[in-house]
Amino acid sequence: MPDFRFDPISARWVAIASNRLARPMEFVPLKETLSSDIVCPFCKGRESETPTQLEVWDHQGQRVEAAGSDIDWSTRVVPNKFPSFPSDAPMDPFDTKVLSDFIQDFGPYDQSRRPGVQELIIPTPRHVSSFGDLEKSEAMISWAAIQTRFSVMKEKNGIEHAMLFMNCRSAAGASLSHAHLQLIGSPVLSQLMKDRLCRNQRYVEEHGKTLMQSVLEWEQQQRTRIVTETEDFCVVCPFASRVAYQMWVIPKHSFHDFASIDREMRDALALLTRKLLRRLDRSLDRPAYNLMLQAAPFGATDNDHWYVEIMPRLTLPAGLEWGTDIWINPVSPEDAAKRLRR
Ligand SMILES: [Zn+2]
Incomplete structure (x- = not known):
């Protein structure tokens, strides 16, 4: 019987x-x-096809200054050649005085031309599609690049929130099959994000811990939806998974601010995400998926608990999902976790 x-x-x-x-x-x-x-x-060899790189990391995990096709790179960070957010501001886009000039009223509507930031993180020079196809060193170096760019974005004036995500394969929205992650710095906060901030703040005030800490404690007691657990992380198929085989990688400590986690924890996260996506590729015949780093808006991390979310794209949202935001999931998270544990 279905349950809500x-x-x-x-x-x-x-x-x-x-x-x-x-x-x-x-x-x-x-x-x-x-x-x-x-x-x-x-x-590798087509570096001139992208805009000039912002950062290049070599195979030893060091950032290198000069870069071109002659560098034996492991991770490259480049601006998105086809940005989705405004970025063509005629004046210095990060000058606060200028920002307000971009917000206009248009009848009953609000409009903003505040610029965002959009970067691509290319985690390997090899033509592979999934994060699970990366070498262990490539996974760790790419997460180092992600943390560095996330921290750079945090310091930018006018950027409210950063979203790191990966669209793997076309059904997940990828236009190119070569594995790449995207980091978007948004100048506006979505209602979803504002609501989440309020909920988290209220929960911490009432319970003295984050909502995710309570979720984590409950899942560790129940043990029916845990996929795997390490010293630093617990991976669960969430109780109300929106899609089949949805996973959360929940940090057990250092969970307020992703930007400040230490190298050991970051390497553990890199190896764990790689392992989970290898397992997903093997169990479900290389499905399309989205990976997202869910973190609080900048300056609002005190009540938040960041986590990594993996959403396989095995079905399409249809009328009910679009119309009501109530999702139908045909695989119970208990069954999904059991299969992913094997
Ligand atoms: Zn390629």
Whole structure:
């Protein structure tokens, strides 16, 4: 029997409906199609195809200054050639006095041309698609680059929040198959983020700990939705998983501010995300997925508990999800965790 579950972290209702797996299906689920006439701009030797790099890391995990195709690089960070946020401000976009000039009223609407920042982190010169395909050293060096760029973004005037994500394969929104992560610095805060801030603040005031700490304690008692656990992290399929095989990588300590975690913890996170995505690729025949670093807006980390979210894209949101934001998940998180533990 389906049941309704409430996720306190996102404040969303989800219908867990395992019975839907028995439905007759006429359509083939999300199929990957690759165009063969695209030359990959992220592969070694094609460095000139991207905008000038912001940072380059070598195989020893050192940042190198000069860079071009002659450098034997492991991770490159470049500006997004096709940004989704405004970035063409005619004046210095990070001057606070100028920022206010970009906010305009337009009838009943608010409009803003505040610039954002959009960077791509290319974690390997090799043409592989999944984070799980990376070498261990590549995974660790790319997370070092992520933390560095995240910290740089934190210092930028006018950037409220950073979202690090990876779209792997076309059904997850990727336009190129070469593995790449995106870091977006947003000049506006979404309502989702504002609501989450309020919920977290209220919870800490009432309980003296973060909401995620309570979730973590409960999951550690129940042990039915835990995929794996290490000294630093606990991986769970959340109680109200919105999609099948959704996973949260929850830090057990140093959870207020991702930017300030130490190297040991960051390396552990890199190896764990790689391991989980290898396992996902193997268990579910290399599905499309999104990976996201869920962290509080800058300057509001005191009540927050950052975590990494992995969302496999095995089904499409349809009318109910778009219309009500109530999601239907055909695989219970208990079954998903059991399969991912194997
Ligand atoms: Zn490539």
